[in-house]
Amino acid sequence: MHPGVNHMAESLLEARNLKKSFRSSSSLFATAASGDGGRIAAVNDVSLAIATGETLAIVGESGCGKTTLARLLLRLIEPDTGAIQFAGRDLLSLRGTELRSLRREMQMIFQDPFASLNPRMRVGELVGEPLAIHEPKLSRRERLERVAAILERVGLGADAHGRYAHEFSGGQRQRIGIGRALILRPRLLVADEPVSALDVSVGAQILELLAAVQREFSLTCLLISHSLPVVAQLATRVAVMQAGQFVETGPAEQILSRPAHPYTQALLAAVPEVPAA
Amino acid sequence: MAALLEVRGLTVELPTAGGWVRPVNDVSLHIEAGEALGLVGESGSGKTMLSLALMGLLPEGARATGEAWLGAESAANGGAMNGRENLLALNERELQSVRGREMGMVFQEPMTSLNPVMRIGAQIEEAIRAHEPSLSKKDAAARVLAALERAAVPEPKVRAAQFPHQLSGGLRQRAMIAMALAGGSHYAGKEASAGPRLLIADEPTTALDVTVQKQVLELLDRLRRELRLGLLFITHDLGVVAQVADRLAVMYAGRIIEEGPAREVLLRPRHPYAEGLLEASPKLRRSKLKPIPGNVPRLDALPPGCAFEPRCPVRRAECTAAVPDLRAASADHRARCILV
Numbered sequence: 001m002h003p004g005v006n007h008m009a010e011s012l013l014e015a016r017n018l019k020k021s022f023r024s025s026s027s028l029f030a031t032a033a034s035g036d037g038g039r040i041a042a043v044n045d046v047s048l049a050i051a052t053g054e055t056l057a058i059v060g061e062s063g064c065g066k067t068t069l070a071r072l073l074l075r076l077i078e079p080d081t082g083a084i085q086f087a088g089r090d091l092l093s094l095r096g097t098e099l100r101s102l103r104r105e106m107q108m109i110f111q112d113p114f115a116s117l118n119p120r121m122r123v124g125e126l127v128g129e130p131l132a133i134h135e136p137k138l139s140r141r142e143r144l145e146r147v148a149a150i151l152e153r154v155g156l157g158a159d160a161h162g163r164y165a166h167e168f169s170g171g172q173r174q175r176i177g178i179g180r181a182l183i184l185r186p187r188l189l190v191a192d193e194p195v196s197a198l199d200v201s202v203g204a205q206i207l208e209l210l211a212a213v214q215r216e217f218s219l220t221c222l223l224i225s226h227s228l229p230v231v232a233q234l235a236t237r238v239a240v241m242q243a244g245q246f247v248e249t250g251p252a253e254q255i256l257s258r259p260a261h262p263y264t265q266a267l268l269a270a271v272p273e274v275p276a277a
Numbered sequence: 278m279a280a281l282l283e284v285r286g287l288t289v290e291l292p293t294a295g296g297w298v299r300p301v302n303d304v305s306l307h308i309e310a311g312e313a314l315g316l317v318g319e320s321g322s323g324k325t326m327l328s329l330a331l332m333g334l335l336p337e338g339a340r341a342t343g344e345a346w347l348g349a350e351s352a353a354n355g356g357a358m359n360g361r362e363n364l365l366a367l368n369e370r371e372l373q374s375v376r377g378r379e380m381g382m383v384f385q386e387p388m389t390s391l392n393p394v395m396r397i398g399a400q401i402e403e404a405i406r407a408h409e410p411s412l413s414k415k416d417a418a419a420r421v422l423a424a425l426e427r428a429a430v431p432e433p434k435v436r437a438a439q440f441p442h443q444l445s446g447g448l449r450q451r452a453m454i455a456m457a458l459a460g461g462s463h464y465a466g467k468e469a470s471a472g473p474r475l476l477i478a479d480e481p482t483t484a485l486d487v488t489v490q491k492q493v494l495e496l497l498d499r500l501r502r503e504l505r506l507g508l509l510f511i512t513h514d515l516g517v518v519a520q521v522a523d524r525l526a527v528m529y530a531g532r533i534i535e536e537g538p539a540r541e542v543l544l545r546p547r548h549p550y551a552e553g554l555l556e557a558s559p560k561l562r563r564s565k566l567k568p569i570p571g572n573v574p575r576l577d578a579l580p581p582g583c584a585f586e587p588r589c590p591v592r593r594a595e596c597t598a599a600v601p602d603l604r605a606a607s608a609d610h611r612a613r614c615i616l617v
Binding site for chain 2 (some may be wrong): 061062169170171172199200201202203204205207208226227228229230232233252253256266267268269270271272273274275
C-alpha cells in the first residue's frame with residue numbers, strides 16, 4: 001500500500017507518483033558540466049488520496065514543496081510525471097471546456113487576501129465573477145441573489161457589495177476570498193496558509209468559518225500550512241512533507257499526539273505553546 | 278537600583294487627514310538588566326510604534342512625548358549606573374551614539390535590514406567602527422569573528438565573507454543579532470564585557486520556520502543570561518512570548534491593558550482581551566476556538582471609555598464612561614479593566 005493513499009474511502013482526488021522539478025538558479029552555469037540539468041525536485045514521487053468529505057492537511061516548512069504540490073493537484077502547473085484523478089476522471093488528459101467544467105469543482109483560497117483580489121473590482125463583482133464565467137446563462141437578478149447569499153454566509157454585510165477590497169481589513173478580505181471560492185459550490189476547496197497573514201483573534205474567526213462552511217457545503221478540503229496548531233483545528237488527516245516527499249501520513253490525532261517520524265517529532269517539539277494550566 | 282529601561286507616560290502621535298491619532302497612548306514600562314519583557318499585541322496595537330519611538334526611528338511628522346530613561350550599566354564600575362539618558366530628549370547625533378552601543382535592535386526580516394551588496398563581516402565591522410573609528414584592522418576582524426561566534430554562527434570565518442543572500446533565514450537572523458550586539462563592546466580576550474545592555478527584538482522569529490525559530494529563541498535566551506541583557510521582545514504570538522519572557526505587557530489600541538509575570542498573565546489573564554487572545558490561539562490539541570468578535574478599532578474612531586468594550590463579552594454600561602486605570606490584580610499583576 002502506498003503511503004498517503006487511503007484506500008478505505010472513496011476518494012475525490014487521487015494522485016500517483018507526482019514529480020515536479022525546477023531548474024536550480026544557482027547551477028545555471030554548472031548545467032553543461034553536471035549533465036543532470038541542475039534540477040531540484042520540488043515534489044519528488046508523492047502519492048495521495050483525499051476521501052470525499054475529509055480535510056487532508058499537508059504540513060511542512062518553507063521550501064518543502066507543499067505549495068508546488070497544491071498547484072500540481074489543481075493543475076495550475078503540469079507535473080513532470082505522475083497521474084491525477086479528480087472524481088474518477090484523468091485530470092491531466094482533460095482539455096478545453098472539459099477541463100474548465102472540472103476546474104469549477106476545485107477552488108482555492110490564498111494566504112494573502114491583499115494580493116489575491118483585484119483592487120479595481122467591487123466586492124460584488126469579485127465574488128460574482130466566477131459565476132459570470134462558469135454560469136453565463138444566469139440572469140443578472142439570479143446572479144445578484146447568489147452573490148448576496150454567499151456574502152451573507154461568509155459574514156459580510158449587504159453593504160459590502162459595492163465597496164472595494166482595499167476598504168476591508170485582512171480578515172474581511174479573507175472572507176471575500178472564501179465567498180469567491182464557494183459561490184460555484186465546488187467539491188474541493190484548497191486553502192493555502194489561509195490564516196498565516198492574519199491576527200490571532202481574526203484568524204480564529206476564519207478557521208471557525210472554514211470549519212462551518214465545510215460542513216454546510218459538504219466540502220472536501222486540502223489544507224496547506226506550516227502551522228501544526230492550525231492543522232490541528234481543521235485536519236482529519238495529515239501528511240508531513242520534507243524535501244519534496246511525504247515522511248509521515250496518518251489520522252490527525254495520531255500524527256499530532258504519537259508522531260512516528262523523527263522529523264514530525266522535531267516539528268512538534270518546536271511548536272511554541274502557551275503553558276497549560 | 279534603577280531599571281535598565283524605564284519608560285514613563287510615552288505617547289506617540291501621528292498626523293492624519295482627520296487630525297492627530299495616538300498609536301501609543303501613555304505607556305509606562307520598565308526592564309531590569311537580564312530581564313526579558315514580552316510586549317504582545319495584534320496589528321495596530323502600537324507595539325512596533327513604541328519600539329520605534331525608543332530607537333528614535335519614528336516616521337517623519339510623528340511626535341513623541343514622555344520619558345524613556347536608559348541606564349548605561351558599566352562593567353567597569355561594578356555594574357553601577359553611570360548615567361541615565363532620556364532617549365526621547367536626545368538629538369539625532371546623540372541617538373546615533375546610543376544605538377548600537379547601548380541599545381541593539383533586531384527586526385522581523387533581516388533581509389531588509391542587511392545591505393544586500395555588502396559582505397556580512399564588513400557590515401558587522403561597520404557597526405563596530407561606528408563607535409570605535411580608530412580600531413586597528415586586526416582588532417576589528419577579531420571583533421567581527423567574536424560577534425559571530427557569540428551568536429552561534431557556525432563557521433564564522435566563512436560566513437563573514439559571504440553576502441546576506443547566501444545565508445539561510447535563520448543564519449541571517451543570527452548575523453543580525455551578532456551585529457546588534459557587536460557595537461561598543463570592549464574586546465577583552467574571550468570575555469565580551471560590555472556592549473549594548475538593551476536588545477529590542479521586533480518579531481525576530483516571525484519569518485522563520487518553527488525549528489529555526491526555536492534555535493533563535495534559545496540563542497536570545499542564552500545571550501540574555503550571559504550578557505545580562507535587558508530584552509524587549511515584541512510579538513503578536515503568545516506561544517513564542519511564553520518561551521522567552523519573564524514578564525508580559527499586552528497592548529491594545531495604543532495602551533497597555535495588562536502586565537505581570539508571564540506565567541501568571543498566560544495562565545490567569547485578568548483583562549477580557551488578553552483572555553480572548555489566549556482562547557483564540559490555535560493549540561496542538563484541537564479545542565473549540567473562541568474568536569474575538571469584531572475588529573480592532575481604528576485609532577481615529579476609538580470608542581469612549583475602554584477601547585475593548587465594543588468587543589467585550591463581559592462589558593457593562595460603566596465601561597463606556599472613562600478609560601479604566603490599570604488596577605492591581607496581585608502584587609505585580611495589573612489589568613486595565615473595571616472588573617479587576
